[in-house]
Structure formats: C-alpha cells, structure tokens
Amino acid sequence: MSTIESVSVALAVQLGCATMPVHxxxxxxxxxxxxxxxxxxxxxxxxxxxxxxxxxxxLVQGEKITVSITRMLPLASDRRRT
Structure with a gap:
C-alpha cells in the first residue's frame, strides 16, 4: 500500500444548519x-x-444509513496542488 493510501480522512455529513443565540x-x-x-x-x-x-x-438500507453521492464539488483553488 502506498503512503497516500494509508492516510486517514475524517468524513462527516452535514444535514443542514441553524443559527441561535448562545443563551x-x-x-x-x-x-x-x-x-x-x-x-x-x-x-x-x-x-x-x-x-x-x-x-x-x-438513503436507508435496512438498518444502515448511507449517502449516495450526487455531485462532486470543485476544490477551492487555494487547496489544489500543482
């Protein structure tokens, strides 16, 4: 396995947003x-x-919750490596 393949990435799914006062x-x-x-x-x-x-x-598949990717987002230009 190459070095890049052994790097761990934290994945999260954002369902939505809300704004509220701290109190x-x-x-x-x-x-x-x-x-x-x-x-x-x-x-x-x-x-x-x-x-x-x-x-x-x-998607809900049996007892599992999954995410089916519908669109890849473009990387911000400052995050791209040349």
Missing part, C-alpha cells in the same frame, strides 16, 4: 429539537476534514 443553546437538554434550514429531499454535504467535497442523498 438558547445553553438551555438545551435531552430531547431538545433544533430546526435546520433544509428539507428531507435536499442534498446533504459530505465533508472531508471539514472541507466540503461532495453532495448526496441520504
């Missing part, structure tokens, strides 16, 4: 519901090390 966040507890700015049919954003790299649809 409201501090009052939250178990069972609190946060309304996001997205709908069920909207694409989610796939992040690699907190950098958006793709969009996709959330």
């Amino acid at each position: 409201q966040l501090l009052r939250m507890g178990r069972g609190a519901v946060i309304a996001l700015d997205s709908r069920e049919s909207d694409d989610v954003v796939l992040l690699a090390n907190n950098v958006p790299i793709a969009e996709g649809q959330v």
Whole structure:
C-alpha cells in the first residue's frame, strides 16, 4: 500500500444548519429539537476534514444509513496542488 493510501480522512455529513443565540443553546437538554434550514429531499454535504467535497442523498438500507453521492464539488483553488 502506498503512503497516500494509508492516510486517514475524517468524513462527516452535514444535514443542514441553524443559527441561535448562545443563551438558547445553553438551555438545551435531552430531547431538545433544533430546526435546520433544509428539507428531507435536499442534498446533504459530505465533508472531508471539514472541507466540503461532495453532495448526496441520504438513503436507508435496512438498518444502515448511507449517502449516495450526487455531485462532486470543485476544490477551492487555494487547496489544489500543482
């Protein structure tokens, strides 16, 4: 295996966003519901090390939750290597 293939990347899926005052966040507890700015049919954003790299649809396959990539996002010009 080459060196690049052994590098680990943290992947995360962003379902949506919400903005709220800190005092409201501090009052939250178990069972609190946060309304996001997205709908069920909207694409989610796939992040690699907190950098958006793709969009996709959330799928439920049995007991597994998966993401089907629908679009790769262009890399920011300052992140490209020449």
